[in-house]
Amino acid sequence: MGYDSFESRKALKAQVLADFVAEMTTSTTSEKNKWTIFVDGSSNSQGSGAGIILENGDGVLIEVSLGLSFPTTNNQAEYEAFLAGLRLAEDMGAEEIRIFTDSQLVASQVSGEYQTKEERLLEYLNLIRTKLAKFKETEVKHVPREHNARADVLSKLASTRRKKAGNQSLIQETLTKPSIEKTAEVMHICAVDEQSWMSPVYNFLKSNALPVDAKEAAKIRKRACSYVLLDDKLYRRGFSIPLLKCVEEARVEFILQEIHEGINGQHIGGRSLARKALRAGYYWPTMQNDARDHVLKCDKCQRHGDMHLAPANELKMLISPWPFAWWGMDILGPFPT
Incomplete structure (x- = not known):
């Protein structure tokens, strides 16, 4: 009686396994x-x-x-x-x-x-x-x-x-320029002067710093609700304009001069000048007074402005019951000889 010979299975080649994995693996990139x-x-x-x-x-x-x-x-x-x-x-x-x-x-x-x-x-x-x-x-x-x-x-x-x-x-x-051209690096310094009006609000929004005095701290917290800090710059929340950039005192005169007598300047009055600065996106607390003072110091406005002949106060009528009811007299002298 014959028997079938048994032969053990040989080991799989590493390359065959690698080919199988590569064939059955699907790409994960869509x-x-x-x-x-x-x-x-x-x-x-x-x-x-x-x-x-x-x-x-x-x-x-x-x-x-x-x-x-x-x-x-x-x-x-x-x-x-x-x-x-x-x-x-x-x-x-x-x-x-x-x-x-x-x-x-x-x-x-x-x-x-x-x-x-x-x-x-x-x-x-x-x-x-x-x-x-x-x-x-x-x-x-x-x-x-x-x-x-x-x-x-x-x-x-x-x-x-x-x-x-x-x-x-x-x-x-x-x-407009070659892709390999390197752009100049500009360092932006956004620190606020400690003497500026923005300093208390800026320090509170930046690092939650408050004065020791409890009343002053409460005032700053209340004021800070109207401001926001974006890219290390202070902005005030507006009504008609979403955000108004807060300006330090050193730049106020330059902004008012550009708006008042710049390339589009019309030498407008103080109140209109302040409102135009607001519409341009700027804010500082003393805008009205600074704009009025700037107009008063403008040489062209004083030279060519309209002359107001109206009296400073309202005129009042003098009521007299009969002619020459009131008399006035000035006494002059003695004169030098």
Whole structure:
């Protein structure tokens, strides 16, 4: 009697297991966060421009025609288009992107195949790599110019017809300076002078600091209800205007002078000047008195203003029962001889 031979099962190969996991694992990124980007830049004697096309898996299509209002070379225009596509993808919340460009130089330098020797292009490359690191997955490919015709047309700021998509939009913008140009850092100092009228309210809203005197502390708490602190700046809640910027004493004279006799100044009266300062969005407690004093000190207002001939007080009639009922006499002398 014959018996079937038994052979033990061999161990699974590690590569087979890895292939199985890769095949059965689904991507966690939704289709709306996967974007395909076509970019192209152009520069000629008439000007420079960039064309960008973004499309995701849900069929959303965005076309951007970006004008460059500064002198560029053709390679710089290609890099500006590449950077503009990355900025748009970041604004749209993209997680996985595929970028296609017809510039062999840009595609090879971004992927690391070519070296970048020009200093200006190296700054562009470093900025691009910084932005690419913000995405989960990126892919940069070079395509022939005929496969990137639409982006090429947009870069030349021309209009073409295209089959309408469900969610299609065309945006035209202008870039005023190179993307690699660094902006000057400005330090904002928002500290309030301790002698200013704003100091008690500002300190209370900023750090909950109050005077030792209980009555003064209660007054400041009550006053603080009408104020709000935004970006370390004090504003007063208004009625017709939502927020009025609080002004220190040192800037009051400049504001009143600009409103009263600036480029749109009409040399208006004190009450109107105070109201116009309110409508301009400013506030300080002594607005009425300061505006009136400013008008009184204005030389042009005193020289060319209307002369008021009316008496200071209301005139009263003198009632006489008969002529010469009242007499008046002045005594003069003695005079020098």
